[in-house]
Amino acid sequence: MLFGSRLAVVSSVLVSTIEAINIPPRTGHYRYQVGINKHVIEHLNANDPTASGNVSPSFLATIFYPTAAYSHGASTPYLNPGLGSLYEARWNFTPGLLASLTSTVQKDAPFLSAGDQTLFSTLLFGGGGGGHATECYTILVSELASHGYTVVGLDHPWTTPLIEEVYAMRMQDTAVFLDHLPKLAEELEAPFNTSYVGAFGGSLGGAAAVGSAYDDERILSAINMDGTFFGRAAVSTSDADVQKPTLMLGMEGHTGVNASLDITWGTFPRWQTDYFRKILVKGATHRDFSDITFWKTVRGSVRDAGPINGTRQVETMNAIVRAFFDFTLLGIPSPVLDAPSKEFPDLIFHGRNKPT
Template sequence: MRHLLAVAAGLVVLASSASLSACSAPVPPRSAAPSPTPTGPAVLPAPSGGHPVGTTVLHLKDTSRPDPWDLDADARELKVTLWYPAERRDGKRAPYMTPRESELFLKGSRITGVPSDILSRTRTNAVQDAEPTGRNLPLVVLSPGFTKPLSTLTSLAEDLAGRGYVVAGIDHTHESYATTLAGGRVAECLACDSDTDPGFGAVVVRGRAADVSFVLDQLPSRWDGAARIDRSRIAMAGQSIGGASAVAAMVQDPRVRAGIDMDGTTYARIPKGGFTKPFMFIGSPEHAPGGRDTTWDRDWKLLTGWKRWIVLKGADHQSFTDIPVLAGALGIEPADARLTPARAAELTRTYVAAFLDLHLKGRRQPVLDGPSARHPEVEHHTPELSGPR
């Protein structure tokens, strides 16, 4: 199975030699590459949009199906975090993780030498339970990589909310090191025991697509601000296997009209007759045409609608998450000095927002049309035309 670098420690230090495993166990740092001194709690970059950002958490239970990983659970429980434009900027900032989630994430990632609660002290920008504002807002569903909680996509989610989107991020229970459920119960990674099974990736994306459909079903009745959403304008983005799940959700649910895969090996099968919904691949050089991962080459041919294949030079698997921004707090050496954490976050936000602005808001985005002098790290690939532009 293709490898999608599991989590921070091994990913950032070993990016040059690690394989892309969708579901592999984390790799500890090399002893030959000592970590720098931790810098203390991290601060997420401020959203670039003009709206204040609020956030709230929903706990949902799907009684129509059992949990695929916990054989003792006859219902699927999910934690859904919403980010949205808010009326005011003042108020209590939402936590990035709980201390227990931080502890389990560090343990699973084999990161030592820092306080166990360090990630719970990360400074976010969204105000907890703030009053939402706006109307006819497009909705973006976010799905994280395997073993990682949704919180590792917080910077992107806050930025999209600041630009006028509602974001519904899903913690897929038992597929990350820690998910806090209703009542404070913490679910750990039961799926981690199965990640080498044949067909595992296909099972995961099928289950995540079902999670997405259930959340879309439930949102109107479970969130007071849901009337502000334009349910005809829904897209999905995900990192790693979360990006692969965007393909699966789009194929299965007609409500999801556009999608983005951020550096994820794909598993869901696209109809042989082609797939016309807008889609964007954005990834590291591992996912360039003819690179180590060949699933994008396979699926590109079946995408018959608007499509883009973008590669960030100097990026690694975690460049599309908060992990590079957290690296200093975790005492982790950045993977590649050519793409700083701040620049990786800026490019991810820019191209994800451009895609969504084009396909959910109908606003032309020249940055998606080809190379840009402002973004020299970005390669636009069109394999049928032989090479990057």
């Protein structure tokens, strides 16, 4: 007991001596601060391969949205304490390191009035497999919200090695949420756009975003951030054609030539007939398409993350993802999607299609 008490004291001292660090500032319009709101979506799934007994009653929707409320610079913990501790243990970080990261995202801030938000779209987001929750992509999704988008992350409370079964479940959850979205917007008296919807995600969530776009007419465009394709997207026939704007944003090795690095990144582009981009990032690995890339700036390095500077990778993802949705959902063109530039020197333009 005495040893345990001393250990607790040491851990407390370590946490107290770690300087608080804000995650990168958002670049959106000065009017738009960012709020966060969580909702449990009731959905009985009797074929959930990740749940105890294969039955789950619900999943979690985390909503990042623009708000006119101003926090006056007040910072709050970037991750909830339980999640922060989980990741500190997983990545062998000093206790309290992730807890020291702060954000100005405001919990349960008021939504904009309907007249304040008429152009912007709703984006559905899915995190990676293995427990990468939406909060571990806060930097990117809050950046999008600061520019007027409403971003809804769909999280499931379980994880599993049954990757293809989970992929199918992710697409089912997306369809269920889109069915629920108009009712949720009415209940919250929130101006969510239910007509112009984009989907994106990291790893498994990125694959599911593209997969959901095939048969759901409500999803108008999709981004896969470094995820292996499954289902229709993985076949090397014309059936893989999404016939909607799609973007593949991945690590440098994802050329699709080396089967060990995912051959689907080579076959998928061949069949796309609508607007399409495949952009790779020099020095990035799979881990760098989440907030883990920023963790390198406070940790020095993170296991399996690439050598690219974490701050630069954050800026690159923010710019490319927003430019894609600005163009495909709002009709706002951006040269950043078309060719290398001095602003983003780490990008490799590996595939493109612009139908006439």
